[in-house]
Amino acid sequence: MGEETSFKNVVQLGVVADGETDNIKTLNQIILDANKGDTLYFPAGNYFVSxxxxxNKMLNLVGVKPNYKSGDLTAGSVIRGGGIFLIGGSSGTNITGIGVVNNPDxxxxxDVRGALSAISFKxxxxxxxxHGFLIESYDGEVSNTVVDSCESYDGIHGFISKALRTxxxxCLAMGMSNLGFGIISDNIPAKNSIGMAVDNKVIGCRAVNVSGDGFMQYRRNYYExxxxAVICNANQFIGCSGYNCTHSLTLGENVGNTGWGKYRAYAVSxxxxxxxxxxxxxxRFLYTTNLTIAGLFLxxxxxxxxxxxxxxxxxVASGVNxxxxxxxxxxxxxxxxxxxxxxxxxxxRTANTVGTVITDFTNPISGQVYTIIIGDSNTSIRTSETIQLSGSIVKGTGSSVILRYQDGIYYEIGRSMSKDWGTQLHATDESLELGDSGLVDLLQASTDKPRTTTxxxxxxxxxxxxxxNRSTNGEITPPDFNQNQFIVPDDLSMDSLDWGQARITNWVYxxxxxxxxxxxxxITKYY
Structure with a gap:
């Protein structure tokens, strides 16, 4: 059979709530004597601990929720001096309605540290x-901590998690001098002492009057x-707000940031x-990969x-207002x-300075829609294994195409074309790529051996x-038309053309x- 649990009033066990008497020895003895699962009740009052x-065991600490007023906690159960540290063996501990005010020492x-799980604060x-609330995995994996409806005031950091599934x-962080809420991965103590922030959720929290970042996420390696070696992945900020902060929300640190040689910064993912x-x-979004924004007011x-x-x-961003x-x-x-x-x-918008045929793109996002504007006369986009155009090649300054990426393919869903000034090609070309032009100026020199127009x-x-069809110099004989593509009547002139003459043919597909x-x-003159 398991140990019986009981409800214990710490004042009745010798603890003095006058804010002056040192209660550390008495409380340590109460904890030592308590059974796993016992409830320790702290009546309203001030409990000094040196x-x-x-x-170090699973307990329930219950008090009367205090109020914050003029830089102090009043009218509730308040620990003064040291803090409450949950260490190895305390998995499953619940702390409710307790306030803590640190002395300068x-x-x-x-503070939650060691191989722990299922700790809760309310x-x-x-x-x-x-730190108001510090959840860290340096000394063992901490997971599944819940901090509900808690408040932190006036320190350096409010709520910090370097753990799994916190x-x-x-919660409210107010008046902090650096961070309101931090979801952090690093290894400050030692190379292999790693606090990894994975699958953390910050829900419905507020950062107010923070002289730094209201909400912050970063990833650092201090040793190599x-x-x-340092993962910061799949964390969430949902329904939160930052008011009067230096920066309301910062994700990542600048690329290449080393903190003056102290560490290496990497992308949060x-x-x-x-x-x-x-x-x-x-x-500020400084260094991220695969960040999803779904609703953001600025x-x-x-x-x-x-x-x-x-x-x-x-x-990926949507709902930004x-x-x-x-x-x-x-x-x-x-x-x-x-x-x-x-x-x-x-x-x-393209700006190629040499002839460039785009046949693919890198780093696309599935389901996203991209608009590519041709901003130069050198770029064209054509159908390939990964680009499926519904029309012809896209080219010409001012033209654009809209592509949706899915299942590894870019599908055209729309386009607009620049004014059709015609396409100038050469009669020696094996085949003619028209783009969206309906006019081909087919040049030919007297010494050329033209190809059948295809x-x-x-x-x-x-x-x-x-x-x-026209000559660039001397007399030319216009090329034949590909009879698999053109129905050529017998009366179409195939006579030679002098320089300055042109044959113009109009076709309907x-x-x-x-x-x-x-x-x-x-047959007409062009010069």
């Missing part, structure tokens, strides 16, 4: 020197350049920010970009090359096609025949 009170009000208040819900409200203090322009200092590859969302919604320059990167942003994918082009039919032709 050391941190360490809980101490650091943390509520309606607890803290005025720390450093939940901060309906090895990001795999797979974070969810949903329903976040910024009431003062810009939001009073100030957010700091969101992709460059050598900040990186946010794989970001208020001020400008950094550079994310801007028309961004598309990097040069045949497989440019589209991992940040949704609308891009159109690439004629069924994808405009129904009306005009072909101009008849889809039922799968060929172009001649609608008219003439």
């Amino acid at each position: 050391e941190n009170l360490k809980i 101490f650091t943390n009000c509520f 309606n607890c208040l803290a005025i720390p020197v450093q 939940t901060f819900v309906n 350049d090895n990001e795999g 797979n974070t969810l920010v949903a329903g976040f409200t910024e009431y003062g203090g810009p939001v 009073r100030n322009e957010a700091i969101v970009k992709q460059d050598e200092v900040d990186s946010n590859m794989g970001m 208020g001020a400008k969302f950094g550079q994310f919604d801007d028309i961004l320059p598309l990097e040069d090359g045949v497989k440019p990167n589209i991992g940040f942003g949704r609308t891009f 159109i690439v994918n004629p069924e994808l082009h405009n129904a009306y096609l005009t072909v101009i 008849v889809s039922a025949l799968g060929k172009y039919v001649l609608s008219g032709w003439r």
